[in-house]
Amino acid sequence: MAELSNKNFAVQQKEGNVFPSDLVLKLLEGLNSRTKNIIIKRFGLDGQEKQTLEQIGRQYGITRERVRQIQSAALREFKKSQKIKYLEPLEEQLKSLLQKNGHAMEYQNLVKSFKEKINDPKLHGNHLEFALTLSPHFENVSENETNRRGWKTKNVSKDIPEKVIQIFCDILQKEKKPLPEDHAVTVVLNHNQVKNLSEEAKTREAILSYFNLSKKVLKNPFGEWGLTLWSEILPRGVKDKAYLVLKKAGKPLHFREITNLINEKGFSKRPANAQTVHNELIKDKRFVLVGRGMYALVEWGYRPGTVIDVVSAVLKEAKTALGREEIVKKVLKQRKVKKNTIILALQNKEKFERVGEGMYKLAE
Secondary structure, eight states: OOOOOOOOHHOOOHSOOOHHHHHHHHHHSSSSSHHHHHHHHTTTSSSSSOHHHHHHHHOOOHOOOHHHHHHHHHHHHHHSSGGGGGHHHHHHHHHHHHTTTTTTEEHHHHHHHHHHSSSSOOOOHHHHHHHHHHHHTEEOOOOOBBBSSSEEETSOOOOOHHHHHHHHHHHHHHHOOOEEHHHHHHHHTTHHHHHOOOOOSSHHHHHHHHHBSSSSSEETTTTEEEESSSSSTTTTTTHHHHHHHHHTTTOOOEEEHHHHHHHHHTSSSSOOOOHHHHHTTOOOOOOEEEEEEEEEGGGGGGOOOOHHHHHHHHHHHSSSOOEHHHHHHHHTTTBOHHHHHHHHHHHHTEEEEEEEEEEEEEEE
């Protein structure tokens, strides 16, 4: 196969003669059968899950150390061979993608973005990772407590993504609430310390790439970015999920509606159960039962308790007798009940005293 330039790579790809996956597999030509299969299995080049040294060793009746030696020798040979030039067009595409995204990307995001850019039905992430591993132009970003696994352009400092994330975390701590994606990107780009970074790090694509690379921040199902430890970003139970969907709805909802919204947003593979949601919310002080199966948030100003409790609070706050219609009006702001339910509550003589035509006060 003739050496490919970036230009004729694009032409041949358009004509259907060559794909990035073909370039990767072309490297394996000439290897003996065992070495070729070991490389395929170790890097998952057949689209299957990568196999461990021990798994492959058992298949061939050799030690895991021997498998490692065969792998290392093959990789060294690839790097010295003229065949490595087959990867040059792919390397250029990867370098261009990384440059556009601030020179550092989370692995799954890199694969997704590359596949959207390149039409190759046979391409999968393992092909790209194999090329990235062999190329001298890229460096692995190891997964740890604060970073997801990723890749970056070699000789570009990983301090830049870390600095941007720290700035964003400080902003979030100050705001004390999740930020819509556009706003989050804007406030970071407008920060004085970010303005001093390289031009390639001061783009929307770069900032979002750094966000995706970090474990410190996360985007919730509503497109808001915040600290991963926040329940509004990563709700860990049905109560947190209910709180988030109810807050976004901005109005009281029936527990079955809340359950449907939880499931529509896909917080987890396991669907929420309506009765479980009802049972959990009724015990949580963040929520108020404001009608038959209807819940609201305490932070919206809804008072906890029964209709009688709400009527009592209304009269106590007024510090004087109120007319029945005025009481009904005020209570209906707190409860989704029928008017007659409130009128019936006013008949409780232990709690309320009628002091005139349609006028009520707290019983003494």
